[in-house]
Structures are given as structure tokens and as C-alpha cells.
Amino acid sequence: QRSPEHHRPEAEATTTSDKLIHRLRRQNKMVARSYVVFLVCYLIRGCNAVDVGSCAVYCQPGDDCFPAAAAWEALAAQLSPNALYQVPTGAELAALYTQLCEYPGDVEIISRYGSPFDNLTNANPVPTNPEFDADLVTYMDSLPWNQDASGERITAPWRAKADLRPDEFLGMHLFVKDTFSWAKVYGFHGLCQGATHAQYVDLNPKEELNLPAYTVAVKNAKDVAVALRFAKAHNLQVVVKNTGHSYNSASTARGSLMIWTALMRSTPTINTDYRNTCGQHISELSKGFGRVEGDVPQGVVIYDAGTPFREVIGRAIQDGYYLVTGDRPSVGPGGGWLLGSGLSFSHRHLGYGVDNVVSFDAVLANGTIVTADACSNTDLFWALRGGGGGSFAVVTRVKYTLWKDSPIQDLKMHPVNMLGQPWFASYGICDSARFAKLAEATQVSDPTFSVTSMLAFWPAKAGQAADHDFSSCPEGVPADKEAWQFESKDLSSDEQALCVAGKTAHLCGTWGELYFDFQLNADPRWGSHPGPTVQFRGTRAEARETWLNRLDEFWNFPGAASLGEAFWGSPSLYEVREFESFQDQRMRDAFLIGKGLVDVYTYSSSGACPTASSAGECVKEWVEDLTGQTYVGPTTGIQFTDAYPIGFDIPPGMCRAILGVTDETQLKSNPILNTYLGKVMYMLGGKVNLVAPDATALGPAHRTGAFYLVSLPPSYCVLGFDLGGAQVLGASFNHWSLGGLTDEADFDAFAWGSNAPRLKKIKAELDPTHVFNARSTFGYLPVCPKPSPEPCVPCPAGSKAPERKLLFTSLPCCH
Ligand SMILES: Cc1cc2nc3c(=O)[nH]c(=O)nc-3n(C[C@H](O)[C@H](O)[C@H](O)COP(=O)(O)OP(=O)(O)OC[C@H]3O[C@@H](n4cnc5c(N)ncnc54)[C@H](O)[C@@H]3O)c2cc1C
Incomplete structure (x- = not known):
């Protein structure tokens, strides 16, 4: 009989308990090793966060090394006014989070303000009511983009077969949801997470909120550099957040310092004579893309990283240009959308977002401000085009290709x-x-x-x-x-x-x-x-x-x-x-329903903010009145009155994947794929597949795949899984969902395939101490669990307890 302590060597372990014991031993060794390396680094001040291959160590609230209040005050003084926000904890945080980030439902908001439709005649926000608000209809009718060529009001007949007109759709949904959505993105210092699961530690609703210790609403590159130098000096984990559209907590982490870029906004400008740092003119940078033979880029639009799509599109269409965009005006064109791929209905002839960016301004982990393009900081330029956000640098400004406009069917x-x-x-x-x-x-x-x-x-x-x-x-x-x-x-x-x-x-x-x-x-x-x-x-x-x-x-x-x-x-x-034209599509497409231009109308006619002259002011009033918090978000300009999802998730147990076709005949005999073909979210192929898989850091599946499906059973979410004529090639990073892969360690290979080794090298060079670290970003390392304190043991009689100096703080406390 073996006693429980005598387990087999690891290689021979067959029982679950034996295997578990070996795994725990290995983990403990790794954690212990992390802390030893960390201690050495900390003492010699040569490094901070420590990458030991399996987890990373940072200074977190409650640790002795976490900066004291005075240090945070000194940081605040170097930043733009009101930029730094200390995230409350406990009940205070829970109350604010509930008020600002969790959609309370129309009923509660309406009961607070009265119905947003009260001021309207025939008000009845029921989709099938033919007498839906006459004022709103009249207003919508007066807008030229709400009519077709013959002057008939445009309808959206296929939308839920309900024969809804855009104005009906708008009136039904927008006031309440948009107010909430806007507040959710800008109202709580960047802390609200878009996806419901993403707001919890480990994406698990049973866990606590997964929020940083401090957030910095950066206004410019200098703010970013100051924050990053502070983080490096104090060994803080840094996460970067823009709009919070990430489904997977890629822009938040508990106890971290969050760099929130959504307030880094500028009025976009256009340069039709742009040259990169090699002197190449924009018209030479088309890389084989274009709508028709001979089509070349017309110029660049330049915007700061937090500028929303609505404003970038708004600027481009003023001058009659087209650009590759995400569909929702609330998605940001300077953050995760762009860095992770930039999927669009037009990418098959104009390339993904990553094929259209010609220059980034960015701040490196050590606080250096750089420009990255085809000739300067080329590794960074390569990595940012598809390596995903939150891992290599903080992007502060983007120069992005403009194309000739055309009709859209x-x-x-x-x-x-x-x-x-x-x-x-x-x-x-x-x-x-x-x-x-x-x-x-x-x-x-x-x-x-x-x-x-x-x-x-x-x-x-x-x-x-x-x-x-x-x-x-x-x-x-x-x-x-x-x-x-x-x-x-x-x-x-x-x-x-x-x-x-x-x-x-x-x-x-x-x-x-x-x-x-x-x-x-x-x-x-x-x-x-x-x-x-x-x-x-x-x-x-x-x-x-x-x-x-x-x-x-x-x-x-x-x-x-x-x-x-x-x-x-x-x-x-x-x-x-x-x-x-592009403008026509953005303004009256049934899916986008031209919400941007009617925001002032909806807000003012709602009666919710009688004194506000813009949608943004209305949100400010709402947030401050409801919570007593200072609202730091935008109040002017065309904002996105886009029904940003009030809570969206790709449920666990479903995988989104890019498929390549290996045998068309076999595919047509395959009943499984028929079932899923209707779920093609994006068609791939076309000109994006003519680009070499290693031309950008984008997962090669985007260059070799045929289409991207929104739902596969989790068992199929395995790299190279053969569906009979089709193969799972990898993930669309932007829509990554964790479905099917339980181990995040597989994520880099699944999403970046053969580009992962080069990305790893670049990450090691640009961010050797792993300052940037968030779930579902390249090179993610979980934070090492804290070693449990050694139990106190009484000192032998007569012996003197060691004086508890810095080096001895972790020793057992003898007394
Ligand atoms: C409603 C909706 C519609 C969508 N539509 C599309 C679509 O049409 N096409 C498409 O391709 N995708 C689409 N997506 C997916 C979207 O592109 C991803 O969720 C993307 O990660 C969002 O980026 P973000 O910066 O807006 O969000 P965030 O959650 O704020 O950031 C996502 C990631 O980018 C990083 N990041 C953000 N800003 C910066 C920065 N300045 N520098 C460095 N890293 C940064 C963050 O650290 C994080 O890792 C959609 C998502 C939603 C919810």
C-alpha cells in the first residue's frame, strides 16, 4: 500500500489525483519562480512585470509596492485636467456600475423622465401601429436622404418583415437605447464593458467586476507617454480601452491601470497629397486593391485614435470619398477594429482595415512616441496591422486611405x-x-x-x-x-x-x-x-x-x-x-438607418433634457443628475446615436471561425456545411487573398480563408478541423469569442498562426516587461496568483525575531 504522499513519477501518473498533484506542484514552482525573479528585478530596478513564460507579476492594490496616494496625485498633475480617475471599490463601485453600465430597461428610464414620446402626437412605440408618431414621420420625410429618387419615403420592408420605415425604427428604439449607449461608452470614465460577460473576472458572471484600479482618460500622446512611464516605474499592468466593443475583456483587467483612448478625439482632416516617410505618394500605396482597374487611393483621412467612425465617415463623405469601415458608427476606427483586422462588406476589393492604414502614431511601452509606417519602425507597423490592440503600443493617430466613391447596391x-x-x-x-x-x-x-x-x-x-x-x-x-x-x-x-x-x-x-x-x-x-x-x-x-x-x-x-x-x-x-453614394448608404440604409443626423431631433423632442441643445449635453445632464458623477465625455458634434448593444455576448459553446475550402465537391456532399452556410457573416476571398499571408500580422486565415461563419459547435473550433471539404483555419480576432477553446494559451496560434513567432519576437523587443497585458490580446499572460503567506510559527525560546526590513517582509513572522 502506498501512502498518499507517495505518488508516481509524473510520466507514470495515471490516476486523476496523481495528475492533479503533479500539475499543482508544477504551478507552485512556477509561481514561486515568478516571485523570486520579480523580487530580484524589483531590487535592482532593472525590470518590472516579469514574464516567466506562464504568468506575470504586477504591483496591485494592497501590495506594498503599489503607488501611494501622493504618487497618484503627482501623476494627475502631469496629465490633462480631470484625466485620472481612481476606481471606487465595494458597494460604491457596484452602485455606480449598475446605474451607468447595466441597461435598466426602457421602463425605468421612462418612469424617471416620463415617456420620451410624451411630446409627440399619436405616440405609441409599437412597431406595427400604423399611426406611429406623426411629428417624427413629418420630420423624417423632410430629410432628403429619407426619400428615394421618386420622392417616395424609403421603407425597410425586409426588416423583420414588419414593414418598418426607418423613421419608425428610429422612433421605437433610439432615444432610450442611444442615451444609455452613449452614457455607457462615455459616462463612467471608460469603465463600462460592452459585452456582459466581459465585465466579470474570467468572463464569469459569478466572479467580481473586472475593472482597473485607475483609469486615465488620455487626451493626447503626451498623456499616454506620462501614464506609461508611471506604469513602468511602478510595475503596473496596463490595459488599453477605446469604445469597449471587445467581447472578451481585451480592454480591461482587475487592478490594472487603464489607458482610455475614447476621449482622444480630433476633427478628422484630409490630405490628398500625403507621402509616407519613404516619400511614397498615397496614390502609389494601393497594393493591388481598387474597385476597378486603375483605381488608386485618393488621399488619406487623419484622425486621433478615439474619434468615432461616425465623425471620420462624416468628414470623408463631405468631400465625396469612400473608406473601408465597420458597419456600426459606434465602432472606433483607431482601436481594436483597425488593429485586429477591420472587416467590412467592401474588403474583398479594397482590403481590410489593416490594408488601408498607411501610418500610425503610437506610444511604446517605455513612453517613447513614434511614427510607424512602411519605412519607419517597420516591425511595429507590421505588428499593428493585424496583431491586434492592447499588446504592442498605444495608437494615438491614424492615417487611412480614401477611395473614389461609387453607388452601392x-x-x-x-x-x-x-x-x-x-x-x-x-x-x-x-x-x-x-x-x-x-x-x-x-x-x-x-x-x-x-x-x-x-x-x-x-x-x-x-x-x-x-x-x-x-x-x-x-x-x-x-x-x-x-x-x-x-x-x-x-x-x-x-x-x-x-x-x-x-x-x-x-x-x-x-x-x-x-x-x-x-x-x-x-x-x-x-x-x-x-x-x-x-x-x-x-x-x-x-x-x-x-x-x-x-x-x-x-x-x-x-x-x-x-x-x-x-x-x-x-x-x-x-x-x-x-x-x-456612400453618404446615401450611411444615412438611410435600413440597418444603419441614418441615425446620426437626427440625434438632435430625438433628444430634444424626447423632453428628457429641455435645456440641452445637443444630444451630448442631454447625456451629460442625465449622467450627472442620476449619479452625481462628473461627466467627462463629449457634448458636441455629430455623435453616435447608434444603438450600441446594451449587452451582447457570443455565448460560450459557440465558435466563430474562418473556414477555407479544400474540396468543393466534397463540400457539396457535406450536410453540416449546408446548415452553416446561411451563417456566413463576411465573405472573404477576392483581392484580400492575393496578399501574402505574412505581408501584415493579420492571422493568415484571413488571407487564405473563404468565409467567416458566426456559429460553429465548439467541438469544431479546433485549428485544422476537417468539416469534409472545408477546414477551420483560425479565428477572426475581432470577433474572438473563446467558444470552444478553453485554454487561452492556444489563442495566439489559433488567431495568428504562422505570424505568431514574429509577433512574439516584436512583443519581446517592444514590451520586454509585459506592461501591456489583457485577455485575448497577443501574448496574454494570466497574472500569477499571490503565494499564500507562510503560517506564523512561534520563535524558539530565547531567539530574537528578525527585524522586518524590505527584504524580510515575506518571511514568516516569528514573535
Ligand atoms: C456592435 C458591434 C459591431 C461590430 N462591427 C464590426 C465590423 O463591422 N467589423 C469588424 O471588423 N469588427 C466589428 N466588431 C468587432 C470590433 O471590431 C471589435 O470588438 C474591436 O475589438 C473593437 O475595438 P474597440 O477599440 O472599439 O474596442 P475596445 O474594446 O475598446 O478595444 C478592443 C481592443 O483594442 C485595443 N485598443 C483599443 N484602442 C487601442 C489603441 N488606441 N491602441 C492600442 N490598442 C487599442 C484594446 O486594448 C483591446 O484589446 C463589432 C463589434 C460590435 C460589438
């Missing part, structure tokens, strides 16, 4: 995700569950519904020719919705229903083939965001030539119009809206 293909389960707006025509009846009637056990089987196997099983000529069914083309619903019928006795099922199978297979082809090979002017709607940058005629004609051809079979009427109330397969 926004296309919704009604049955776009009819291949699988709906996630956005689907009619489920090809949902495999629908065909279960066909399998049952034809006695196929364990059926497979893939593109290939739909084309031939299932029509044959139903005794049909491999076509979708519904007029050849016994009773001809089904006339109404009921007649199309074969799944509710007994297929073994109902010949018409059996025929409809077989023909529908063929239709679904044909659609699958066409849609696959589009996803993989579309003209690069087509792209998607948010999938499954797709957009085209060009004229209607170009869109026809490159895709719409093929859709018309596809939708030309006996029964097509009847099917459309039955399922989505229109004989047509698709709906396309033309925007004459």
Missing part, C-alpha cells in the same frame, strides 16, 4: 439561408427538418440532405426527374402557401405533395450550387456584412452583369412566382436597394 436574396436553419431572417424552404417526411415516406433511414443529394438522390426517391419544373406535378404548380407545405402531408398517399417535395429538393440543390459558387467566386465588388445580406459597390448594371442576371435566370422556372408569394410575399427572389 444592397441585396437581400430572400431564400439566402434556405439551405439550413435560420439565424437572421429565413424562410426555411430547404431546412432538412422539412424533408424528414420525404425520408420517412421513402423509407430512408439516417438521411443526408446535402447539395449533391438534393440534386439527384431525393428527386429520384420521390419518383421525379432531376428538375424543378413544378408544372409537371399531378396538380401543377402549387397555388398557395398551404399547397407548398409538403411536410405537413402524408407523402405516401398524396402524390402532389410527394412531387412538390421531390421538385423542392432539386430546387434546393440547384440553389445550393449557385450560392456556393457565389460565396467562393463572386466578383470582389460583392461582399457581405452583416450576412446573409450582401452588398455590391458599383452601379446596378454592374451588379446585374456580375450576379443579378444569374439570379434572374435561376428564378425562372414554373412555380417560382407562386413560391415567392407563398413564402415571402413577393414573386421575386430578391430585393435590391440602390444607394447613390
